[in-house]
Amino acid sequence: xxxxxxxxxxxxxxxxxxxxxxxxxxxxxxxxxxxxxxxxxxxxxxxxxxxxxxxxxxxxxxxxxxxxxxxxxxxxxxxxxxxxxxxxxxxxxxxxxxxxxxxxxxxxxxxxxxxxxxxxxxxxxxxxxxxxxxxxxxxxxxxxxxxxxxxxxxxxxxxxxxxxxxxxxxxxxxxxxxxxxxxxxxxxxxxxxxxxxxxxxxxxxxxxxxxxxxxxxxxxxxxxxxxxxxxxxxxxxxxxxxxxxxxxxxxxxxxxxxxxxxxxxxxxxxxxxxxxxxxxxxxxxxxxxxxxx
Numbered sequence: 001x002x003x004x005x006x007x008x009x010x011x012x013x014x015x016x017x018x019x020x021x022x023x024x025x026x027x028x029x030x031x032x033x034x035x036x037x038x039x040x041x042x043x044x045x046x047x048x049x050x051x052x053x054x055x056x057x058x059x060x061x062x063x064x065x066x067x068x069x070x071x072x073x074x075x076x077x078x079x080x081x082x083x084x085x086x087x088x089x090x091x092x093x094x095x096x097x098x099x100x101x102x103x104x105x106x107x108x109x110x111x112x113x114x115x116x117x118x119x120x121x122x123x124x125x126x127x128x129x130x131x132x133x134x135x136x137x138x139x140x141x142x143x144x145x146x147x148x149x150x151x152x153x154x155x156x157x158x159x160x161x162x163x164x165x166x167x168x169x170x171x172x173x174x175x176x177x178x179x180x181x182x183x184x185x186x187x188x189x190x191x192x193x194x195x196x197x198x199x200x201x202x203x204x205x206x207x208x209x210x211x212x213x214x215x216x217x218x219x220x221x222x223x224x225x226x227x228x229x230x231x232x233x234x235x236x237x238x239x240x241x242x243x244x245x246x247x248x249x250x251x252x253x254x255x256x257x258x259x260x261x262x263x264x265x266x267x268x269x270x271x272x273x274x275x276x277x278x279x280x281x282x283x284x285x286x287x288x289x290x291x292x293x
Contacts, residue, residue: 003041006030007259010242012235020228020243025188027245030254038250042082045257050086052261053123055269057091060121062267063178066260067126069135070185071223072213073195075249076127079185083257084125093118096127105146109133109162110169120177130169131182134162134230139222163233174238179267181259182239184227185246189220 009029012018032038056062068076080094095116104112110130118124137143138159170180187195196213199205216223235241242259246252274282 003031003045003254004258004262004265006255007242007262010244010255011259012231012241012243015232015235015241018228018232018235018243020186020224020231023186023243023245025186025191025245026247028248028251032251032254035248035250038254042250042254042257045254045261046083046086048261049083049257049264050088052264052269053087053091055271056123056264056267057088057121058271059269061177062269063118063120064123064260064264065118065126065173065178065180066123067129067131067180067182068185069128069131069182069227070246071187071192071220072216073192073199074185074187074246075252076185078249079183079253079256080125080127082253083260084123087123091121092123092125094125094127097129097132100146105148109147110165114169117173117178130166131230131234134159134166135223135226138226139219159229160233163230166234167236167239170234170236170239179263180239181263182235182241183256183259184231184241184243185252186243187246189217191247192217 006029032041056064068080070076084092084094093116095113097113100112113126113130116124116126144154144158173180196209196217199209231241231243242255244252244255
């Protein structure tokens with residue numbers, strides 16, 4: 001199996017039958033069976049990704065939006081850091097969405113993310129996203145009070161309505177040249193426990209931990225149910241979900257890189273071709289510079 005084919009194993013193409021309980025967070029398949037092997041393959045993928053991004057930026061027709069969602073300590077930050085390490089910063093923006101501000105709460109739930117979308121030729125990365133509105137807000141429905149929604153809208157259909165809004169929003173983006181890839185980094189509860197302990201044992205990682213992390217861990221089953229329902233309702237051909245095994249960070253990075261490369265290669269990206277008049281002008285300019293010698 002080639003590295004770029006890994007992503008197909010984890011893309012949710014039949015969401016109606018998807019069950020999160022059937023997904024193994026420690027799964028390892030494909031060309032790499034160890035961290036060292038994966039490191040070599042990832043280095044090659046990073047180089048290839050850099051080449052593709054250069055053409056994406058130069059062509060300036062498509063944009064790419066990468067959405068990352070996960071339970072705490074699943075490795076979103078490190079995955080973004082490693083996979084995108086070869087990317088030209090001029091053509092990439094990362095947005096991390098925390099608790100919404102008062103201004104953001106005064107708008108519809110898509111507003112704060114919509115204004116951060118990547119322009120043509122660019123890659124946008126959402127570290128958490130508008131999907132928090134059908135995840136953390138669903139697990140903690142009391143947060144809806146802060147959004148000051150009219151009472152007639154607070155019905156049992158609220159979450160399904162939001163799924164419909166999201167699907168329409170992503171379909172609109174796709175029809176206007178934005179390619180959307182969504183990654184759920186699937187970590188097991190036991191692996192999360194180990195990573196939390198590591199953060200508490202290493203002073204350099206203390207800043208990553210808070211009491212709220214343990215509070216959210218107590219809602220593990222509720223979150224899994226919310227994630228499953230979200231994936232079942234919002235994995236579409238225009239914006240597919242990839243459920244990435246994340247108990248081994250090195251493997252998750254390899255799969256994410258494979259999905260991005262496969263997608264960019266499918267666009268047949270190329271540097272812009274110059275018309276004859278422009279080519280003639282460049283030749284004249286080159287001769288002018290050469291004469292200076």
